[in-house]
Amino acid sequence: MSTSTLHQFLPGADVTELLRQRLSLAESDNADKDTGDHVLNPDLGPYARWEGPPRDAAVLIGILPREDGPSVVLTQRTGHLKSHAGQVAFPGGKIDPTDAGPVEAALREADEEIGLKPDRVAPIGRLSPYLTGSGYRVVPVIGLIGSDAAFRANPDEVEDVFEVPFGFLMDPDNHIKQSRVWQGKRRYFYEMPYGERYIWGVTAGIIRSLYETVYG
Template sequence: MTAFLTKPPADSAHWTSLFRTRLDDAALRDIERETGDHILNPDLGPYAKWDGPPRDAAVLIGIVERSDGPNVVLTQRTGHLKSHAGQVALPGGKIDPTDNGPAEAALREADEEIGLAPERVELIGNLAPYLTGSGYRVIPVVGTIQDGAAFRPNPGEVESVFEVPLGFLMDPANHQKLSREWQGKRRYFYAMPFGERYIWGVTAGIIRSLYETVYR
């Protein structure tokens, strides 16, 4: 693991095989397990801002192989959105009734948000559901993106598309545990600053879940 974190492998078959094996193992072992904001904040409850059942959503952890190693594709949301404006996010959104499960929803949303054609993605597996304080139950879908796939940000939702080395995101030394005051209490969250990009909150929490699933 140490060699991977300090220098991502040049051979994509190495990490894709590792991820597929660990995700398959996790699905069998932790089928009822859920992660989320409440893990760091048990006194807030899993749906701190929502009354009633959670809304189902899915995001794509898309990994593309580059000459210097694998990268994760992320987005910077536009500043005019009603929620999470200007924040770093994984492509994704609510699961529609017409979607055939979380994988189809994640691929549809990635197509709508960044112009990533579904046929350019090879699915590897899913992480455990991630519960957010805003009332969503998010299924992170992991997949590899074919080299040469074009990204076209939807200006109505996405300001820019960028990539972060997988080795950086999978290094726990880059996982900061921070806090802010929320409703009179300290709320803890993960942050993974990368240059001018501030990765935090649910996005960082899902990336942390990927690390804990694959490397711990």
């Protein structure tokens, strides 16, 4: 996306209204369309490293209003976790049986991980489920966060809470396609380095899905 195209929406136009319109269309037209790690690796198939039924999860793509344009809230996971230690991630986790659905799960996890109270978030839609090679079916929930919301990182799970400009994440020039050899085959993924932060893998894939839904 060119700079001029980005400026059509950021910050001069109403990004909130754009998101509402595009997410509404996505939910009605692509409700059963899955995205995931396998999109860049069609021979890999979904849930490549998992046997059994997928595990349902949800993450919160929290968007904050700022004077110079909206930003997206991300976390740096702590280094001692069993999975995805030290990686950049959205607040989120597995959907519990007590959760009413992915929206409630995403809000609960955001509260637990970064101290973001559910009443400070206005959910406006969700993306198609994102399938991970590790066996998760992740529903990304998009929510608008009140400008006065406070964050408090849970040290058991989160090392830091930070923001990235929405415009940066929605610029495809920042979506870098990389690859590594895994089990003797080259596997592809997106990365989106932002300063000292290295956004890649599932998180970058979900951001790419958001871009394709809103601007594709």
